[in-house]
Amino acid sequence: MEQSLKFHSKVADLPRPVKNYLNNDPGIWSWMTTIDHKRIGVMYLVGVMSAFLIGGIFALLVRLSLLTTHHTIFGIQVTAEVYNRMFTLHGAIMVFLFIIPSVPAALGNFVLPLMLGAKDVAFPRLNLASFYLWVTGAVMAVASMIIGAVDTGWTFYTPYSTTTSGTVTLMTMAVFVLGFSSIFTGINFVATVHKLRAPGMGWFDMPLFVWGIYSTAIIQVLATPVLGITLVLLALERVFNIGIFDPKIGGDPVLFQHFFWFYSHPAVYIMILPGMAIISELIPTFSKKTMFGYRAVAYSSVSLALLSFIVWGHHMFVAGQSQLATVVFSALTFLVAIPSGVKMFNWLGTMYKGNISLETPMLYAISFLLLFAIGGLTGIFLGTLSVDVHLTDTYFVVAHFHYVMMGGTVIAFIGGVHYWWPKMTGRMYSEKWGAIGCALVFWGFNQTFLTQFFLGSKGMPRRYYNYLDQFQPLHAFSTYGSWILGAGLFLTAINLLASLRKPMDAPDNPWGGTTLEWTTSSPPITHNFEDQPVLERAPYDYRPEVVAHS
Amino acid sequence: MEWLRAMMLPAQGSAFAAEVDFVYMALFWLSVVLFIGIAFPAIYFAWRYRYKPGRVTPHQTHNTLLEIIWSVIPLLLCVGIFFWGLNGWMKYAVAPGEAMEIQVIAKKWLWQFEYPDGSRTVNEIHVPANKPVRFVMTSEDVLHDFFVPDMRVKHDIVPGRYTEVWFTPTVLGVHHVTCAEYCGKGHSDMQAKLVVDNDVDYAKFVETGGSEWEDYKMNPAAWGKLQYERKGCSTCHTLDGTKIASGGPSWKGIWGKMEKLNNGTEVLVNADYVRESMMLPSAKVVAGFEPIMPTFQGLLREHEIQGLIAFIKSLGNDPNGGPPAPTVLSLPPKPDQKK
Amino acid sequence: MEQQFDTSKIGMWLFLATEVLLFGGLFVGFGLMQARYPQEFIEAHEHLQRPLGALNTVVLLISSFTMVMGVNAAQRSDKKKLVMFLTLTIICACIFLGVKYFEYSHKFEEHLLPPRWYHAQATDTVRDAQGNVSHGYGTFFAFYFMMTGLHGIHILVGIFLLAWIAVRANRGEFSHAYYTPVDLVGLYWHLVDLIWIYLFPLYYLIK
């Protein structure tokens, strides 16, 4: 505790208000009908964490059934059908129910208006509607698991998805609904950033988290509708045989992949951009140093968002698209490396000559740097045409996107949860257990997924129930890693939840942050700020005279 | 560094594989260097500039020159890698005109190969060494993917149209073919053997459909068991009396049995019925099963059919009646030599 | 007030952008399938009645005009004119749907339907060796029903929105100081018109 308070301003906190957003209007009903962005953010956080738990259990089961070639989990035989359903549900839940809404809808909802000095988002009721759409989508997805099964993989490739039995139609409709939840969040955030900035806050005075969420929101608005229409077409194909994707009646299955990836590649950036945005907050705050290359990082967020729309064909190098398209998409794909690299180098530049303290959020930030570096560099293998032919559709790809999605986004997300936890709950968690949890997650993650690069380059295809005996040792090693990873996440969750039993002891600004959310009380009052804040200094300005003045 | 390559990548079965591996290893070393270039500063800074109360950090907002440097250098690097990858990929993408053509039909969950002379094999391909061979592929149901790790080639197989891959095998022996696009229950069992033969062996294969044919003369049932495993029968028919979901009847104890059919009539399981079931599987379907079996007409050579009949017979009679099976297997005709 | 009006407008335009991309997916699919089955699409489009399509275009353009006049009336706090123009817009929308109903029933009678239910017409020339018609004809009508159907759903939603606005206008809720809902519904209605402006030539006119 004493350690975590070391940046705490010498000036005493304002007297803690008796009423905050948590206890202002108690009762389940007031939560369920709330239009307070902070409460919606907290409800989203609970929701996505539950989804993460379910998806994580499926992940552990998938790894467990791959432990040996006998396909048993605790002595129960796992058939290929069950295995296929497990990895499908793992993917679909993690992508659509967890990662996509995780940072924007949970943390973004809570933090974005605070950072802008606003009372709420632009359309509070739309925000609540977005949450209930998410709940509806989640219920539909769970229903499709219970009353039937989906074994298509989260990508729903045709014609398998139009011909297999099971509740694929319900699942696609669930994802359709979740898509609109995402669109509403996106519309809300774009409008909020445009119209609700505090007086004095120009575009380049916004925290980098806001830049990241803003870029994400652009993608959510412009790409998600295409997912919506794609899933409608898929459902119509299943029910009415409209003949667009089904080759049997003159359709083209590769067209589905174009439609799907036109959304789902930008969706990768819906996942990673907010992760990068969190890291851009953590690094200057815990380095106590002015953000290096603020504008470069802000521009790189926007340019990544735009680039994300023109590279989707790299998922289809061997899928039967024309060779011209393959070459064009490969060339464009390499452009993604530039803004990603710019971000990476500027983060390192910010750490250089900083005053770096390794609190739990910063440990996650450094983990992110290492893991995302591996994720990004292995992406170069996959963008290189001749090498991709061998590596695509193998465990190499599985490992690559887990390094980006889990090693990137989820690590950043957990770091962000630790960072804003005092603000959200008014409590400090145990730094010691936070650090141990982070170490276990980092180790377990690498053991699980670094192994899979070797499996993949050796020629182990993905989505395989059976595998050749030669791969068994590596599979076993990867499965052991998943247990460590699971233990680390479990420990982290316990650590955070345990803090809720304590009295509210968190100071208003425990980390010495410079953005506006740290100027209000922890937890904030319902209307965020007692007085409309006016921006007096740019974010991440750690010059002593500026810090002293504020 | 060969051991490192061998640790990460499969055996090299073609000249193309060696080329891909070279790029792969180059990228690997580049990645190692770049990773250290990122990880070392991250960890070093965290230690070197660790927190000291009261330390003042410099106010460095940006450095345009640095931004340009670390944008342009990666860009140039990426352009180089792109063209390097493109160069290798062009060889994969364009098959030479003189390549021998094998037609591939993929279906749930077996591979069927058709040679230019019209003869066909299932789940096993023989190709001559050091000659380019081109696979023209289509699917009968969902997406599949023809992946030969040793050759470093892979391409999706799309129903309703044809796609192709090609390579020039240089290493004799067996290589693994595997399905790399998710296709359902049997996805991971959709394997085939790619046998690279020398000219003599290949000529022999063309003549007989495989060297094991010699074994037939010794033990027809064992030959039949081989066909059972190789021709995809085992995907749907068990040998232990159990039933595979959306599969066919088990072969255990059916010889000589009167089977009820789904049209209400009965049929005696004998050589004629078994043969008919392979050629016209939908003609007489056993009650309780779906007419889902594909025809094997043209897929099985005569001696392979004979072997399968012998194998089913060897699995035993139905204990509850039916006339006993003939004890003497009539001599097989000369193997059907497809030209 | 000014601030809220601008914010709502940005939100509405963002929503309209999603609508463009929602329909856009279908336009892309239509374009690609037309490239795949050019002959079939040309023959199939002959079954659509050009005069009815032109009539519907005119009806929708007029409805757009009455809508914008309604917004103008709201800006002038002219309640009577606002209600009148909204009613006229609703009437136009109903005429549009009536014509569509007539066209749809005609298609159903002739079995000009998606591939699974499509019946070959005497004029269909693209056939395989066995005389079966190409799937392209059915695909054309699959897209026809999906795109005009989705558009029709938007018209239907628009009618409800217009009716809701008209009721509120009748209660005198709008004036030059506050007419945001009228403006937003107007934007929605114009987008529906704008999409039809592209649907009409693509289906009824292109050879």
Add this chain to the structure above:
Amino acid sequence: MSTQTHSDKHEHGGPAVYTKTLLALLFLTIVTVGASYVDFGSGNVVIALFIATIKASLVALFFMHLRWDKPVNAVIALAGFLFLGIFLMFDFIDFGARDNLRPVNFNGMPMIQGASGASGAPAAAPAPAEKKE
């Protein structure tokens, strides 16, 4: 042209402008229908879409007030169409450049197995033409 009520800065255009816009739109509708009866070869598509784009621009600029509105709204609207254009362009890069591959011993595409759709339409029923009412 609107001074009869309290001058409001939102009010632009006005009935005269809207009427002119409507007349232009109706005129263009007549032109495009007329053009469809003349055979310009592949030019028909270009002409029809060109006229449609003019009409759409008129609706957006005058009826939807983009001509007078804050530029951010126009940017959003254009972004929608821009990304639609990207989507269309890259798909045509694929579809336009695919080669029509056939094996040497080609004798018709193999029949595609599997239930077509959840309703379980009979396999290989490509010929609705054979159906009789």
